[in-house]
Amino acid sequence: METNPEQLQAVQAILNHTSLPYPFILFGPPGTGKTFTLVEAVTQLVLLDTEDVHVLICGPSNSSCDVIAKRLIERIPKEMVRGSVHRLYASSRQRREVDDELIPFSNMDDDGQVSFESRESLMDYQVIICTLITAGRLAQAVFPEGHFTHLIIDEVSQATEPDAVVALNAVRKRKGYREPHVILAGDPRQLGPVVFSPLAETNLGTSLLERLMARPPYVRDVDQPEHYNPSYIVKLKKNFRSHPALLETPNKLFYDSELEACADRREVDAFIGHPILKNPKIPLVFHGVQGRDQKEGRSPSYFNPEEATLLVTKYVDQILQSKSPKVKPHEIGIITPYRGQVYKISKLLEKHGISGITVGTPEEFQGQERKVIMMSTVRSTQEFLQVDRRFNLGFLRNPKRFNVAITRARALMIVVGCPQILATDPNWHALVSFAYTRGCYEGCELPPEVLEATAPNAPSEPRGLDELLKILREMNLNPTVAENLASERPLMASREE
Incomplete structure (x- = not known):
């Protein structure tokens, strides 16, 4: 202390x-x-x-x-x-x-x-x-x-x-x-x-x-x-839970960027370099899926079979089979905002003979943490958003529920959802953009509002040509085109004047 x-x-x-x-x-x-x-x-x-x-x-x-x-x-x-x-x-x-x-x-x-x-x-x-x-x-x-x-x-x-x-x-x-x-x-x-x-x-x-x-x-x-x-x-202000990259988005959105990442790096860096990552340096995966949100009978709760299947068959299986780091089922948590999806994912895990993984809503995870957190956002249809607002369901337009969900992970966070729907919410837009600009996104095409706000594999602030040249050289790529463009800068500036 x-x-x-x-x-x-x-x-x-x-x-x-x-x-x-x-x-x-x-x-x-x-x-x-x-x-x-x-x-x-x-x-x-x-x-x-x-x-x-x-x-x-x-x-x-x-x-x-x-x-x-x-x-x-x-x-x-x-x-x-x-x-x-x-x-x-x-x-x-x-x-x-x-x-x-x-x-x-x-x-x-x-x-x-x-x-x-x-x-x-x-x-x-x-x-x-x-x-x-x-x-x-x-x-x-x-x-x-x-x-x-x-x-x-x-x-x-x-x-x-x-x-x-x-x-x-x-x-x-x-x-x-x-x-x-x-x-x-x-x-x-x-x-x-x-x-x-x-x-x-x-x-x-x-x-x-x-x-x-x-x-x-x-x-x-x-x-x-x-x-x-x-x-x-x-x-x-000292956060002892999460990897610095996982803390960055909630820190900016909810805590005035005052939180300091102080977790044990040996633990939170466990997945750095793991083949499951798109960017080997950032333990975040955002997998875009345009699935179908459905409900059974008169139930107000929804489920998304495509997202449930992807989480279990691709990500859960891959993590449990990982040799380094070795992850036990109780170290994994799956968060989804709908009871219908909780049921579908739980049944799918049972079908695959997997037990010990906690599946629940954000309310059930508040106060908890896991080494690995996966999220299924479910919502894929614009017309159902009004239902969510009326009954206070889902992640969209509920910043507190969003904040709880994205602050549970210590070493790895995997999000599966529809970016076209999620990007309509400013907080989710920030997370989708962060994943995209840091090279952590895969899956379906991103919506125009994300593509327009961010450059592919670039930070939120525009990079100058000199910085781009440096990056190209570090990647062992031919920087000739960029260098030629850089040499034209004085001429271009004079023409604009």
Whole structure:
């Protein structure tokens, strides 16, 4: 952490309560160590003040709570962790869904029976971890005034505001007692709350994190627009997940090009030079396919058999047969925005005798990562785009879903889709253009808007003739034509004048 100034800054702000009476926001883009930072801050709180500190940690899902619970159990010294950390489950939680290592630190026994301790017993724990909804039981228990000194809500950008208020109510300030320190952690650029009602989407679709970050004191400094006020908000910037080339597009589109690629190069360079790549130096493949998006009966979900077949028979098979690097099925993830395509790909994998590969929607992959990520975008017909907008389906016109999908890969990303449709969305246009200009594209013909905006195998900025000459020589190609053209530049300039 000493070499990561943003993480250190965040921990210090939490320990010193710099944001009070306002909540402190930890802005954690993909792969930047948000959970690690929270765990370190809680560990320091426990070590620094073993009697007066009582922390409630909440998340919108059991999986997010389990992740932080496991990290805390590993981080807090063994002689202190038993009796200080308690994972509180709802009675609906199933034993098969809970890791064995969490059972001794929870209210669930080995047989899966859930029991709730008395308020007095719960008060002995320094750290209680539960979902936002389960925190309602703590609010009903009416703990003594000022008992909880800290509330941490992880992945708060995925929770609706009413859900967040449940946890806030559990630690509400009472007159005459110090303000509990609220820490909100998440990424407003990734998927927000899941709201099924179009009428409710207008208000409930905006998370508490998004709403606060649009207001003082969390907005960027007017005099220094590249900076947040670190007393109230810290943005983590070191990405420990992805290859620099895979990080480039989301970094520019969503994070003001502030993220630094800091992943272990031995891991993220695993596919450099692999025959599956079009450009041996960039671990990205974009395969253009003009398939057919179909649906069965009255189902609102679509599938694309051409894309499913290409992914499984060409790319999955080739990667699993690779000798260097050797990739296991559980290291591969396949993301697609439609449940119909999830089903088709899963069945196709089963038919080929392949198991262990996770196939799911972007929502199911948020918070996860894989060595290899493949994507099937499905949509190939313009007329269905209106359906997607109406029901909030697909990748198009949904930048948060797009952002989650393209930030899961560590060492290789393969995208299969129809560029003619995808290029109508500005974010997908940027990715298609990046793949094309970096020599990572193959498949069907690109749409005119991509070809016009970019030169074949060229960067987004036009190259000068001198640079082109240098490239031709490096490729051992005859640069005579280009050199002749270069020699004409003064004459051409004088004619234009």
